[in-house]
Amino acid sequence: MKKKVSIGFLGTTLDKGQNPHRWEKWRPTIDLHSFDDLVFDRFELLYDQRYSKLCDVIYKDVQQISPETLVNKHLLPIASPWDFEDVFSTLYDFSKAYPFDPDNEEYYFHITTGTHVVQICLFLLTESRNLPGTLIQVHPNWKRGKMVSEPSYSIIDLDLSKYDPLISRFHKQSIEATSFLKSGIETKNKAFNNLIDEIEKVSIYSKHPLLLMGPTGAGKSLLAKRIFELKKKRHKVSGELVQINCATIRSDTASSTLFGHKRGSFTGAITDRVGLIKAAHKGILFLDEISELGLQEQAMLLHALEEKTFYPLGSDKQESSDFQIIAGTNIDLEHLVSLGLFRKDLLARINMWTFQLPGLVDRKEDISANINFELDQFEKSENRRVTFNKEAINKYLKFALSKQATWKASFRDLNSSIIRMATLAQNSRINTQNVEQEIQRLIKSWNPANHNNLLSTLLTKDQLEKIDLFDQLQLQSILKVCSQCDSLAQAGKELFAVTRNSKSTNNDSDRIRKYLAKFGLNWKQIKDVY
Amino acid sequence: MIKIDGSFGEGGGQILRSSLSLSMLTKQSFEINNIRSGRSKPGLLRQHLTAVKAATQISNAKVEGDYIGSTTLKFFPQEIVSGKYEFKIGSAGSCMLVLQTVLPVLMLQESKSEIYLEGGTHNPMAPPFDFLDKTFLPILKKMGVDVNMKLLRPGFYPAGGGQVLVEINPCKTLNSVNIDSFGEINSIKPRVLFSNLPHQVVRRELSTIRKKLNLSFDDRDCTIETNALGPGNIVELEVETDQFNQCFYGFAFKGKKAELVAQNCIDQVKDYIACKAPVGEYLCDQLIIPMMYAKGHLLCSPLSMHSKTNIEVVKKFVDAKIVVEELNEQHTLLRFL
Numbered sequence: 001m002k003k004k005v006s007i008g009f010l011g012t013t014l015d016k017g018q019n020p021h022r023w024e025k026w027r028p029t030i031d032l033h034s035f036d037d038l039v040f041d042r043f044e045l046l047y048d049q050r051y052s053k054l055c056d057v058i059y060k061d062v063q064q065i066s067p068e069t070l071v072n073k074h075l076l077p078i079a080s081p082w083d084f085e086d087v088f089s090t091l092y093d094f095s096k097a098y099p100f101d102p103d104n105e106e107y108y109f110h111i112t113t114g115t116h117v118v119q120i121c122l123f124l125l126t127e128s129r130n131l132p133g134t135l136i137q138v139h140p141n142w143k144r145g146k147m148v149s150e151p152s153y154s155i156i157d158l159d160l161s162k163y164d165p166l167i168s169r170f171h172k173q174s175i176e177a178t179s180f181l182k183s184g185i186e187t188k189n190k191a192f193n194n195l196i197d198e199i200e201k202v203s204i205y206s207k208h209p210l211l212l213m214g215p216t217g218a219g220k221s222l223l224a225k226r227i228f229e230l231k232k233k234r235h236k237v238s239g240e241l242v243q244i245n246c247a248t249i250r251s252d253t254a255s256s257t258l259f260g261h262k263r264g265s266f267t268g269a270i271t272d273r274v275g276l277i278k279a280a281h282k283g284i285l286f287l288d289e290i291s292e293l294g295l296q297e298q299a300m301l302l303h304a305l306e307e308k309t310f311y312p313l314g315s316d317k318q319e320s321s322d323f324q325i326i327a328g329t330n331i332d333l334e335h336l337v338s339l340g341l342f343r344k345d346l347l348a349r350i351n352m353w354t355f356q357l358p359g360l361v362d363r364k365e366d367i368s369a370n371i372n373f374e375l376d377q378f379e380k381s382e383n384r385r386v387t388f389n390k391e392a393i394n395k396y397l398k399f400a401l402s403k404q405a406t407w408k409a410s411f412r413d414l415n416s417s418i419i420r421m422a423t424l425a426q427n428s429r430i431n432t433q434n435v436e437q438e439i440q441r442l443i444k445s446w447n448p449a450n451h452n453n454l455l456s457t458l459l460t461k462d463q464l465e466k467i468d469l470f471d472q473l474q475l476q477s478i479l480k481v482c483s484q485c486d487s488l489a490q491a492g493k494e495l496f497a498v499t500r501n502s503k504s505t506n507n508d509s510d511r512i513r514k515y516l517a518k519f520g521l522n523w524k525q526i527k528d529v530y
Numbered sequence: 531m532i533k534i535d536g537s538f539g540e541g542g543g544q545i546l547r548s549s550l551s552l553s554m555l556t557k558q559s560f561e562i563n564n565i566r567s568g569r570s571k572p573g574l575l576r577q578h579l580t581a582v583k584a585a586t587q588i589s590n591a592k593v594e595g596d597y598i599g600s601t602t603l604k605f606f607p608q609e610i611v612s613g614k615y616e617f618k619i620g621s622a623g624s625c626m627l628v629l630q631t632v633l634p635v636l637m638l639q640e641s642k643s644e645i646y647l648e649g650g651t652h653n654p655m656a657p658p659f660d661f662l663d664k665t666f667l668p669i670l671k672k673m674g675v676d677v678n679m680k681l682l683r684p685g686f687y688p689a690g691g692g693q694v695l696v697e698i699n700p701c702k703t704l705n706s707v708n709i710d711s712f713g714e715i716n717s718i719k720p721r722v723l724f725s726n727l728p729h730q731v732v733r734r735e736l737s738t739i740r741k742k743l744n745l746s747f748d749d750r751d752c753t754i755e756t757n758a759l760g761p762g763n764i765v766e767l768e769v770e771t772d773q774f775n776q777c778f779y780g781f782a783f784k785g786k787k788a789e790l791v792a793q794n795c796i797d798q799v800k801d802y803i804a805c806k807a808p809v810g811e812y813l814c815d816q817l818i819i820p821m822m823y824a825k826g827h828l829l830c831s832p833l834s835m836h837s838k839t840n841i842e843v844v845k846k847f848v849d850a851k852i853v854v855e856e857l858n859e860q861h862t863l864l865r866f867l
Binding site: 001019020021022023024033034035036037038039064065066067068069 | 571573575576577579597598599618619620621622623648649688689690691725726758759760761784
């Protein structure tokens, strides 16, 4: 038989009582040890210094009512039993320090006493198996304000399936958090979902640097913003989110932007300037494209990260800032380190938590959900709900998932693609024609140099076969110029720039229109493609 | 090995306790199955386990199935060792039931024993301390066994914490005992034991007794305020006849009216007097095992389920001749041959 061990908090309210009449009261800790069909070999009584007098009473009373039980008092100082972080970390530490021996002992965590925060933390720690055992609660049986029979107890073994709904309710909070990070997009990609789960945990519990790697448009900035909002929601940060793309501060002003400067420290420094690092105090600094940061700034940043202090330009007064850094990069930093373009020590510092964000190409199963997300975003900004018709969405998805679709700028491409189609859609409905045109636009943007495709795009195979290569090459070049012009007139000006000056009248536009017509083409057709 | 069906007769803890005593006395192992099988919480409960452990201790027994909820128990007694013992009973369970298990064994040894008990001393579902002290022990004395009980502190439910010291001066061969006539009632003495309760409760109980039994007495002579750890109250009526003193009890608990507590006790006394069988239901129960060794006869009220069960259990262990003669609706003669 395994030994039975009860572990519970002193009930500072429910267990109260010093005089003999305390025995007529319902005192959960006493009742827990008075059952005739449940006897504990040991009881670990957790209490706070402030209640040591009451603890002594309960200590003696339990021994009296349950001579079979060895009672141990544990001083467990909790500054505020209503503070989640305090209670959770104290209990977590207890769970790590207590010599649990599940092979020989069964543990019962008493949840009738203690604040609701204590109860929730005990639940969470038991559910996560940090506390190896079951929960137990004691309840009096009241009827019209009178105790009608002796108290009873219930054991809550969270491993039993009947508690699944309860557990899922607790999980909901964590699901809400992960869903929050994913901007509410129901993603199916397993790798991505795992990544987000991990990021959720890290962003809630860790203050260490986060490095987000991934191709352009994979959603690094959006994720950084979401991490910040989640931390803010959970009261993990009190400061602001400060974000900057390092590529935009590559000039001499980079260090001044980051660290601030003193008035007069260089030409143009007319006033004092507070740098981004100071602005991120108690918040998050998101440095996108961190690889673009100069070596000097890298060194300064490293110092600021390690010491939480820095010197603004031209100042000999040290400033301090306690911030969490999230760095973004689409370039392999290891490679840059080997080329001497990125500091090894800074990389070591910021890649404590590295997350590789997959691009859209690697998350094709999520395209559908992201299309809906983009349509929602469009609705929010334009106040107009746009939908695809069935054929249109099928066509678009078929293309989006094909090899042809390289999604070079990842989610950014999808974002602009949807905005274009939604803007052009008639009656707020995207049809196959909108989709076909959008597909051409995307192909073109991913293959900008390949204008040979233009002819085959505009003309059918049959038509092309009837045109001499001589004419094909000319037409190709003319179409290229046309595609870059806003109007027929502008194309005329461009193509006849030499002769038009010597003419009294110019009908250049007409000449082009006629030239195109020779091949069965018109201006609108060209513009539709580009 | 002797097999006992735990669900037989009374079907509760009594079968177990009697079996333990008899097993030790006769040095025979036994196996009991279906322990408390019909009850809402079947199997061994805390108080039963305490009795098993006490028996194990005094007889150096080997035991199997001695855990809470167990419905089967195997008990192999070895040598009985007299001496000093200390038994603590959890959740204010009755000390007296544990004593009831070990007393018949220790009183038949060669040397003295001293038992210190801690727990409940005045529990509603068990004979209270005063019953054993005033009614049961005098009969043991007639058999030749000198047992002294001292109540150091009463223990009431739910606080418990009562303390009792029992000194057992054993006797190897018992004198026979015959209790066969009711005799004359010399007096009925009321007594109220209480702790941590207002005096008013006691006054109401005593005035009920005074009225209903038409007695005259001074409240102060019948009131005993004790130092129990929690609140508690019990009413006692001691009926003194030519033969011996038989005590009856009314148990108080929170929410029960003082008048009703007294009335419960009064009803038992009235029944006893009307029936005129000298050995009342509870006493009969207690005497069956000692009488098996002492021999003699008892004039009892109709046998309770407890007593009938006890007799059956005794017959499993010993080839005892116990003759039950139902004389009439109110009288049963028990003869131990």
